[in-house]
Amino acid sequence: MLGYFLKRFALLLPVFLAMSMVIFAIVHLVPGDPIDHMLQIGSSVERRAELMAQLGFDKPLPVQYVLWLGRMLTGDFGTALILKQPVLDLILQNLPYSLALGGLSLAVAMTLGVATGALAAIFRDSWLDRAVMTLILLGSTVPAFWLGLLLILGFAVQLEWFPVSGARTWEALVLPVATISLGGIALVARVTRAAMGDIARQDFVMMLHAKGVPAWQIYLKHILRHALLPIVTLLALKIGWILGGAVTIEFVFARPGLGTLLINALSQRDYPLVQGCLLMLGCAVLLGTLLGDLVQVLMDPRMRDRIS
Amino acid sequence: MAVPLALHRSLATPRGFIPAAVLVLLVIAALFAPWIAPAPYDTQSLPNAYLPPSAANWLGTDEFGRDLFSRLVYGARISLGVAVSSVAACVSLGVLLGALAGYFGGWFDRIVMAGVDITWSFPEILIALVLIAILGPGLGSTAIAITIGYMAQFARLTRAQIIALKAETYIEATVNLGASHGHILFRHLIPNALTPVLVAGMLAIGDAIVLEATLGFFGLGAQPPLPSWGAMLHGGVAQIYLAPWVVIFPGVTIAVTVIAINLFGDALIDALDIRNRLKER
Amino acid sequence: QDAVFAVTAREVGAPSYNPITGTRLNSANSLIFDRLLLQDADQSFHGLLAQSWDSTPDGMIWTFKLKPGVKFHDGEPFNAKVIDWWIPKFAGTENAYMVEAIDKVEIVDDLTFRFLMKKPDPNLLFNLASSFMGVPSPKAYDALGDKFGVTAATGTGPFKMEKFTVGQETVLVRNEDYKWGSDLSQNRGPAKLKKITVREIADDSTAFLELKTGGVDFLYTVPTDFLPRLKQEAALKVMVIPGTEVVYMPINTSVEPFTDIKLRAAAAYAINQKDIWTALYGGIGKPANGFLISGLEEAKIDPKFAIAYDPARSKKLLDEAGWVPGPDGIRAKGGQKLQVKLWTTNGTEFKRISEAVQAQLKAVGILADITLFDASTINAQYKKKTEHQLAIRSYSWTNADIIDWFFSGKRLGYPNVSMLNDPKAEELNDTAMNKSRTWNERVKNFIAYHEYVLSQYAFAPIYEPANVFTYSAKKLKLPEVVRGTRVTSQTILDAEPVK
Amino acid sequence: MSELPVLRVENLTREFTASGGLFRPKRRMRAVDAVSFDLPRGSVTGVVGESGCGKSTLARLVLRLLDATDGRVIFQGEDLGSLPPAALRRARRRMQMVFQDPYSAIDPRFTITRAVLEPFQVQGLPLLPAEQADKAASLLRMVGLDPALAEKYPHQLSGGQKQRVGIARALALEPSFLVLDEPTASLDVSIQAQIIALLEDLRDRLGLTYLFISHDLGLVRYTCDRIIVMYLGSIVEILPTAQARPRHPYTVALMDSSFAPDPGQRKRVARLSGEIPSAWQRPPGCAFAARCPSASDHCRTTRPTLSADHHPTACHHPSA
């Protein structure tokens, strides 16, 4: 088992290298450069060249890449050009906000999504199912930023129940989490409903009925357990969403977070910060795939045997 | 098989007919915008900014006093146009990549799928934002961003179909007749794989509209004075409190369109009975 | 006793509170650091850390007397030695040019020092009153190095920085020892507010909604299109003070068709400054007719050079230049459509003005395509490609030397977006920048330069915003008249919590 | 045997590998292990064995739908393994296969006409538009189908009809050799009998040579002249005639396991102990040793080879 994970981990290395190259390249494909942002009205051409040299932008790209990767691997993400702080500090400063928003949304999406999806699957074709399906439809079609705006208008501006923006109190989490969760609930509920529907049609379920197991037990103890497998795998794979996918919502609610950090860094051409953020998200994505595998192996004995 | 038949069947129920009617209306609006819209989309009247809905301006006016209804009608042209064309590009590329990867397998497959998996696990919006930072804002960049953002799912879906179909006996039977790779790929595999991919593509148009709107909302999509629905939201959001209609109507239009696409797609999936084959999506 | 302030838009994301090296500082900076001088709205100077000052008639020696008993937040004394340490720190920084005319600092006594100048600098007092001239504590500054202004910021101001999270918020607590306020404030002693949290909210409308719903008590800048609405809100109080910004449309004189001065003029006269002022800005601020803010003496040009909306003249000029309107209203000449690129920065405000300008240009027959760039890309694009034709931009500066910055032939592309480069302009520039000996001479020379630039239609003036700020009258009470060029410590010292 | 065999298979072997990965060696298994036999012209040779013993793999190897790991297939004097792709594709006209699963043997998007005419298209023998309908009709009639079905789609046909279409397709190019891989396994008994009758009839009329694969010993004994019995990838016995008495204990067990449709002939099943071993972990000696009632220690260590007599058997202790 451990060997398997070491191996999976080793297999991620080339992917990681490829990804790091893409990230490095992307940043250098972006037109415009950060020096312009650092120069003040009244500065000279020499000053510009001096800054370029100081930041190493005068070296050939491959050399810059190797130097950069070397530094990354030793944990040195460099210093943000514009914000003048260590990239790692900035990421760590913003990470808790992303984790809070992402983690909470994930928890809500998971619990409510599984619950509604399961209800819909159990009471297939009833009014309950139709209600859940409508929720799923709305959750997966209404643009999240627009929903966020409507929630602000209703709950923050009109009712004044929650703050309009920011991340100063826990109340500020409610609306963004609600916005993201609706999509998440829809996704999880859809997968749950479909998976449970599929599993319910399998022979072994009929066999459970034939054994006289009560229907509720079949649904909750047997079918749901099977359905959790694709759900959890899906969520693990989509871990990039949890950390980076909330950009729009962070923007709408003016919340700090990795997404906001990345967007600002992108628009300011803050190379080290963009690279740091992307690499961070990329690693999260890779770890997500690893986590997905882990979950599969933990939950599915067939997978467990295939690897040993 | 028999796609026209399935189309017919899905239109026979209200579940399929109503969304289809909505979509037809939207397409008509897009095609005949100049005849339908009461005003050009770019005629400003600064003194008439932010008028609430009235008989003269059915849906009110925006910050430059432009008629919101007219802009929504023209917006259909842009939003649907961008979504449809980028999804078309993305389906073609995805199908080609996925089919080749699935058919030939080996290293090519592994490399393609690694790329596909990585783009698949990043949020499309992030991919799009990074791409637009490279390409600069605009409709073209938006289309490219949508194409790249969603290509992974079609490559995956096609590949899965092709791999499943490859195991079908009729493929082996055709090989046994002495058929070439080209014959097998283009006469048998791709045509048979296409139905679910096309339906997924149709559903992806909904996603593409939302992504376009999101980019527009960030101010990165259609550039002024072009009225894509997302771009209209971008302009209006500052006024959400003063003039909520500027935000609400484009949003509702987007939502209704996407819902219609999803409902119709759903009806089609059922009529074609391909829900299982779409799972890979 | 606690209040939440908010800064928006361009003030968001200032990376540090280091006045010496910083290129962007937000409004909270003035609450932490005091400067030697403050400038009032009438352009007069008032001592803050300096008690009095004086210069020799040739402008080569300036003598300053400092206020006694001033201490930094860390307890260190503020005296002439600090100035001797402080001025050389600017060497090699982006802000060096502000003190570049100073040869050296001479300590006369503990509270008296002299600036010995390399050359006379009529701009010295103006520079010393700028926000980059806040004086940091030498001990803290040297101890923290790069981190000064990020992890801690120690000045002599009425508030101490407790916590700073870049892009999010700064928590300030009252400096209980403060007693050296300027004569621009009623209250010279410790501030009346105990704690101020300065939030950074990128989006104007969000900030406004925060103010309206009580998430924020004081807003440094308010988007003017909210003003009509704001005036109806009894709980909110709006204050307007003269601004320091000008929005204008540079016209690239080096690219067809604008190599033809008639077309430049036509484009310039097509802009309806009044409509933009009233419709987009709710009548706050002023329509602009020249390049400089109207408070400056150099702005007082001969009216015949002023550029104001004149569609008839615009159309006539276009006709004369041979561009005739086509069926769609767009002009053409020799089969070529009059279609030009209009560049601007990706921000709500610029986008809105650009759209309005686009429509106004279309009204005279010029088709303008808008391209939006990130703030960071656009300057590089101006410089690299120089293929832009029109642009919408703005600057914020309170000195006439800004004409040199944006129109000097030495800086083509960017900042000289207009690509204005002719011998006459260069000569006028040199005279204004280097050959002025006194303030009055400098004013005269700059007026001439300013008029010439206008006569070349190198740009079209659009709008001169005012500084508007708002606060919740339920939470705060501020003096009825705000002194100074913007809301800085002098106003906040007088701010009182409402019980 | 004076005449040259239609097909000669020599030492045919096919290995499959399971990816091992970084820290594990690749695992290998021989799905077909050193199989040799001849097929005389006009003969029907049966191949029986349990699921997974390599019957289909053998069929694919014989037709070179799979590449052999080792060994040769000589078809009408040509070594298929050494043919360049183009020549191999041409050679396919002469050897065809009927597949186990008629339900997926026709592209669902093709009409029956298109399906039975596809061989001509693929082989670059396009028919004139005028000939097409006739050709399709005659092919359908040959396999006993109503030509009225020509414009139907596969899903409109029953399993038996589909299998007939499959046979028509295989015969379109007038091959001389047909591999039948469990052609009736997924059909109802009443239909199975029809198809078997059709195949018998076609062989007689067209002089075809069959390699008939099945797991149903009863059926094989009815249809075939000669029976190859496979176990775990290798031939354990070749019964020279359908009625020959089995010598290998595995063949004996197979026969014991099929029940005659006659309540008078009930039998007590001599229970085979143990499980079919996995080809991934082939035991060293005789593969059948673990289940064999008469296995000795010798059997467990040494692999028996196929005897070279007229009734080849790979057993250390064959029954007389």
Added chain:
Amino acid sequence: MALLSVRSLSVAIGPVAPLDAVSFAVEKGEVHGLVGESGSGKSLTAMSVMGLLPRLGGRITAGQILFDGQDLTRLPERQYRALRGHRIALISQNPMTSLDPIRPVGPQIAQVARLHLGQTEAAARAKALDLMGQLRIPEAETVYRAYPHQLSGGMKQRIVIAMALMADPDLIVADEPTTALDVTIQAQIVQILADLVASRGLALMLITHDMGVVAQICDRVTVLYAGRVAESAPVSEIFARPQHPYTRALIDCIPQENQAPGSLHGIPGTVPGVKDYPGGCRFHPRCAARLPVCATDTPALSPVGTGFTACWNPEGAAHV
């Protein structure tokens, strides 16, 4: 009084009526074979008896299912559930898929005793292990903890059988319990079932399409065709003197030992789908002994000899 007596059972699934007036009776201690080709309604009959029809979206439209004197068609679901797995147990067609793939097999067996007999986990486990021993599952302790995919098909089918026996049922419904297995394994399972009936005195309703298996272990046989009973009779009668032409034809489709080449014909035509059932006797389009009345009127199931037949021309069977 028969243990299970199905009387004129008709079933509808949505718009189709796949079962029409099916009647037969299973005595205590008897193996009752239910034969017929694919789609004839065997599984639906089994599901009806198990009370699982609603799970398939079907419902009983007419008739009774008397089990031990009780009409199951009127039984509330709660009581039916208590019956299922307890007094009536099911062995399903495909052992590969009828076990929960992510649970060890042992607890899946034990679950039955815990549900119906209220046994503790330990007691249920002991009982399961005991049963596994009786079914000659080697290393029962290890198998108990194994997951389904780790076991061979034959082993899994034994696990399913153990599951069915766990609560000592009176009736076992076995739906093609050997179809998915290899011949040698199939023979073992058939033997096990036969031994169980003999030793425990329970009744077995054995669904199969294999006349060989029927001949081997059944006491009585009911032949279904297209959702109707064609014939129901003791096994010896069925084979010796089939009354229905279909029964006769079905037996003739299986090649017998020493059957002459070319003598196998099958039954002409195809098995109709539910939607295409013809009027009158449903077999008449394929029947060699049909009379004009066969096409118009449905023959009733009536006693002929020692069994029942639904045929207008029972003697015709003899002359086919």
